[in-house]
Each structure stands twice: as structure tokens, then as C-alpha cells.
Amino acid sequence: MKSYSMNMTSAIHDALVKHLIRPDGQEDLCFATYVPSTGAMRTTGIITEIILPNEGDRNVHWNVGFMPEYFERAIRIARGKKQGLVFLHSHLTSGWQGMSKDDVVAETRLAPAAFSTTSFPLVGLTMGTDGACSARFWIKDPHAKRSYQRFWCENVRVIGKKLSITFNDHLLKPAFNSEQQMRTISAWGPKIQEDLSRIKIVIAGLGSVGSIIAEILARAGFSNFILIDFDLVELKNLDRCSGMFKEDVGRFKVDTVRDAILKCATSPDVRVRVVPFSICETEGFHAALDGDIVFSCVDRPWPRQVLNFISYAHLVPIIDGGILVRTNSSNTRIIGADWKAQTVGYKRACLECLGQYKTENAILERNGFLDDPSYVLGLVEDKAYKEAHENVFPFSSNLASLEVLQLLSLFIAPSGLADVGQQMFHFTLGTMDQDKTKECCTGCYFQSIVGKGDSTGVQVYDRHLVAENARAIQLSTSK
Structure with missing residues (x-):
């Protein structure tokens, strides 16, 4: 069933609060423009610009009304930008707001003109x-x-250093079990647990790190999961993946992890959607837009580029991590191991500027060259193309924990601290570095597309032959 939500940057939200929440305690109003962000099952409107009233544009007398000229000006601006129109006003109570009869009448009258002139629904x-x-x-x-x-939105999200979400209690009911989650709830209280249970979590990549993250979140009471991975379970996955066993070999990882979530979840109402596609395919890309937070558990450049794009254009925070294990030439002795965790998106440095992938490598992978053995052999001297296969379960477990802690900091902001920066753990020394100073490079493309949603004019997904082949193998073996 189709659902809806709204999203905005903290800068826009702060400006709206300044205008709509008046010192004199009266209601106020304004208009804004928005662009759509179209997921597989949810459409989100991203507010792009506030259109504040000029002198004489509205009458404020506890209730508030606007002049036709103000609406007409807002319509012209929205149409000129090829964006939709938002009508905003304040109420004098806190929390999620319903609508009075006057509210319904006003928006019902605005809806036809807004749609006919902009081709987008009024919000x-x-x-x-x-x-x-x-x-x-x-x-x-x-x-x-x-x-x-x-059609009511299921939530309204504000993304800055912190992610703040207002939930619609009628569409997204809290789902928690006080007895099973007693120790968890005692850490931060029932209200936070209620909200955690309503966040839609996307996990892109269900290998060693992604599968462990899924179990951690399921046991912690998260209830809504979207799992994206085209790959099949192999014997080589069993020494470092959670919830995968010999009998699962040949199954889709998304199906195996879904079953594991349902077995270990402490929430009384768990919902898991499986997407057996790559994040680089249209199905995986649009499924990710249905989420409130995405875990990037991929290890190749093209998927990371796609996720980086989502985090800025669609204002969905991405929590990313990676492991590098260094061994001697014969793989008989470990030299060192390091792993990183970071959250990227609005007000943070992007994955490319953090050095987590290179655009040229993403292009090579998209064009199929990184899956061509003869091509890769010619690049053997370039470490940027080398795929690191070395890993062990304790390393993956530690990284998975760090990524979940990044999520908790982002949403809960304990002691007011939502940004813990990039974290790097050094196995050899047993130390962790923390860096909050990194910023995007001057002229970074991703900073130029913040909040543009579907209107960027860029398509980062495409056919993914490796993913198509994996699905063909699974189909042939399941007959």
C-alpha cells in the first residue's frame, strides 16, 4: 500500500519555527515549495524553499488567514521552479497535529489550483x-x-546533525514488549523505545556486517526492516555471517536474514521486506528511498556511490563502514586490521570526500570492467582495485556494533551529542581514532544536490549483470 512522508533540512525547519511559532502565541502561516522523492512504496516530499509573506499578505488574529495575492505569488514561484506547493500553518499545541474543520476547508479549496498549475499534489x-x-x-x-x-503522512523527518522524526500514531503504531525489552527500555525510557520501533531501517548488503546489524537491531526492538541484497548464501559466508547455516546455502541472503530477524526479534510486530536486487538497480534504489535510515554494508565503489547520492539528494542519512585486513603475501600471518564507521549526509562529509570510494572506480564497475578478470589482472598493481576478502567474525561484529551506535547517536543524541564523527578502530594497537573535523572538498558535487530528490536529472542506477546472474542461478536451482 502506498504511503507518504515529508522531509526537510534542519536549516529549513529552524526558519519555519522562527516564523510559525510566534512570541505572541498566535497562529501563523506561510507557503513553501517541495520536490518529490519517489520510493518503491512511499512518496516523500522534500521542502526546498520557504515563501514568507510580505506586508499585508495575511491577517493574524489568533486564527490566521491569507490574501489571494499571496497564494497566487506562491503558485507562480512553485510553477516557475517546476515544484509542488506546501501550505504551512501553526497550531497552539505540541506534537503531531490533526486538522480543524477550517483547516480541511482551506486545504480542500487550495488543492485543485495547486495541482492544476504545478502538476504536483498540494501538501x-x-x-x-x-x-x-x-x-x-x-x-x-x-x-x-x-x-x-x-492521505496522511506516516512521519515528518528533519535531518541535520541529528535526525528528528515526528510519527503519525495512527499509521505507525509503537511496537514494543516491556517484558522482553526491560533492560533495553531502562537505558533510555519507553518514549525513545516507541520511536525506535517505528523507524524504517534499510540494510543494503547482508554479508558479515549487514547480517549482524540486522540481529542487533531486531533484538533491540526495531520493528521495520527493508533488506536489499541480490547475492546468494555460500559456504564461505558461514564463518562470519549471523543467522546463516549450511542448509541456507543457495538461498537469497535477504530471505535468510529475514528468517533470522523473525526468530530473534523482541518486537511484537516485526515487518521485513526483502528486495533481492542490488542497490544499483532500479528496484533496490527505490526501495532504499522508503527508509528513514540506511546502513551501507557494501564493499564496492558503485553501490557506495549510489548510497552517497541517496544521502544528499534524498536527505536519507547513510551509516557506512568498512574493514581492511592486512596479511603477509601467503595469507598465513596477520599484519594489521582496521575498520571505520561513519554517518554521511546533510551537514556531514560525503563518502567520496572521506575516501571511501573513487568516482572512476564506480564508473568502471558500472560498465562491468571490475567484474572482467582479464581487465582486473591488468590493474593488479593498483591497490584501489584490489578486493579484500580477508575478514573474521569478531572484526565484523565490532564494526556492526559501531554502526548501530552511530545510529543511536544520530537519533537519540545522548547529552545533546548526535555527531560522533568518523571512528576508526586499530586492531593491532587496540585503539580508536575519532575525527569530527572532516568536510567535503571545495566544489563537491554532492553538496550541490542536497534535497533535490527526483529533480536532480541524474540516474545513478542501471542494469547490474552480476545481480541478474545471481537471480538466474537461484531460479534455476529452485526448480
Whole structure:
């Protein structure tokens, strides 16, 4: 079933709070523009620009009304930008807001003009006194002339250093078990546990790190999962992946990890969607846009480039990690091992600027060269092309834990600290480095597409022959 949500940067949210939450305690209003971010099952509107009222554009007298000229100006701006229109106003209570009869009448009257001039549905958004937002899309009824149906958003997200989410209690009900999760809840209280249970988690890549993250989150009470991976379970996965056994060899990893989640989850209502595609394919890409947070558990440049794009263009925070194990030439003695965890997205350095992949390598992989043995042999001297296969379960477990802790910092912000920076653990020394100073390079492309959603004009996904081959193998063996 199709769902809806809204998303905005913390800078836009702060500006809306400044305008809509008045010192005199009266309601106020304004308009804004938005671009869509179209997932597989959820459409999100990303607010791009606030259109503040000029002198005489509205009347404030506890309730607030606007002049037709203000609406017409907002419509012209939205149409000129080829974006949709948002009508925003404040209420005098906190939390998720419903609608009064006057609210419904006003938005019902605005919806036809907004859609006919911009070709996008009107979005109505209400802000409470605590800055919490509720929202709804007004979708044209195809069976009735000039009739528009209201579809409530399941949440409204604000992304900055911290991720703040206002949930719609009617569409996303909390799901937690006080008895099974007693020790977890005692760490941060029932309200945070309720909200954690409603976050939609995407895990892209279900190898050693991704499969362990899935189990950690399931045991911690997270309830909504989207699993993306085209690969099949092999014998070589069993020494470092969670929830995979000999009888699972030949199955899709997404199916195996889904079963493991359902077995170990402590939430009374767990929902797991499996997507047996690469994040680089259209199905995997759009499924990732249905999530509130994405774990990047991939180890190749093209998937990392796709996830980097999602984090900035679609304002979905990406939590990424990687492991590098160094051995002697005969792989009989370990020299050292290091692993990194970092959160990327708005107000943070991107994966490319952090050195986690190179664009030229992503292009090579997209064109199939990194899967051509003869081509890779010619690049054997270039360490950037070398795939590191060495890994052990304790390393993966530690990295998985660090990535989950990055999520908790991002959402809970203990003691007000939401950004722990890039973390690197050195196995040989037993030490951890932490760096909060890294920024994107001057002219970084990803900083130029922040919040542009579907309007970037760039398609980062494509056919993925390796993924197609894996699905063909699974289909032939399952007959």
C-alpha cells in the first residue's frame, strides 16, 4: 500500500519555527515549495524553499488567514521552479497535529489550483508549539471531477546533525514488549523505545556486517526492516555471517536474514521486506528511498556511490563502514586490521570526500570492467582495485556494533551529542581514532544536490549483470 512522508533540512525547519511559532502565541502561516522523492512504496516530499509573506499578505488574529495575492505569488514561484506547493500553518499545541474543520476547508479549496498549475499534489503541513510537524498529501481522485483525497503522512523527518522524526500514531503504531525489552527500555525510557520501533531501517548488503546489524537491531526492538541484497548464501559466508547455516546455502541472503530477524526479534510486530536486487538497480534504489535510515554494508565503489547520492539528494542519512585486513603475501600471518564507521549526509562529509570510494572506480564497475578478470589482472598493481576478502567474525561484529551506535547517536543524541564523527578502530594497537573535523572538498558535487530528490536529472542506477546472474542461478536451482 502506498504511503507518504515529508522531509526537510534542519536549516529549513529552524526558519519555519522562527516564523510559525510566534512570541505572541498566535497562529501563523506561510507557503513553501517541495520536490518529490519517489520510493518503491512511499512518496516523500522534500521542502526546498520557504515563501514568507510580505506586508499585508495575511491577517493574524489568533486564527490566521491569507490574501489571494499571496497564494497566487506562491503558485507562480512553485510553477516557475517546476515544484509542488506546501501550505504551512501553526497550531497552539505540541506534537503531531490533526486538522480543524477550517483547516480541511482551506486545504480542500487550495488543492485543485495547486495541482492544476504545478502538476504536483498540494501538501498541507501543520507545526506544533514544540516544532513537531504533521503533514498530508491531497491526491486528485481519478473517478471524481475536482475531488481530492487526503492521505496522511506516516512521519515528518528533519535531518541535520541529528535526525528528528515526528510519527503519525495512527499509521505507525509503537511496537514494543516491556517484558522482553526491560533492560533495553531502562537505558533510555519507553518514549525513545516507541520511536525506535517505528523507524524504517534499510540494510543494503547482508554479508558479515549487514547480517549482524540486522540481529542487533531486531533484538533491540526495531520493528521495520527493508533488506536489499541480490547475492546468494555460500559456504564461505558461514564463518562470519549471523543467522546463516549450511542448509541456507543457495538461498537469497535477504530471505535468510529475514528468517533470522523473525526468530530473534523482541518486537511484537516485526515487518521485513526483502528486495533481492542490488542497490544499483532500479528496484533496490527505490526501495532504499522508503527508509528513514540506511546502513551501507557494501564493499564496492558503485553501490557506495549510489548510497552517497541517496544521502544528499534524498536527505536519507547513510551509516557506512568498512574493514581492511592486512596479511603477509601467503595469507598465513596477520599484519594489521582496521575498520571505520561513519554517518554521511546533510551537514556531514560525503563518502567520496572521506575516501571511501573513487568516482572512476564506480564508473568502471558500472560498465562491468571490475567484474572482467582479464581487465582486473591488468590493474593488479593498483591497490584501489584490489578486493579484500580477508575478514573474521569478531572484526565484523565490532564494526556492526559501531554502526548501530552511530545510529543511536544520530537519533537519540545522548547529552545533546548526535555527531560522533568518523571512528576508526586499530586492531593491532587496540585503539580508536575519532575525527569530527572532516568536510567535503571545495566544489563537491554532492553538496550541490542536497534535497533535490527526483529533480536532480541524474540516474545513478542501471542494469547490474552480476545481480541478474545471481537471480538466474537461484531460479534455476529452485526448480
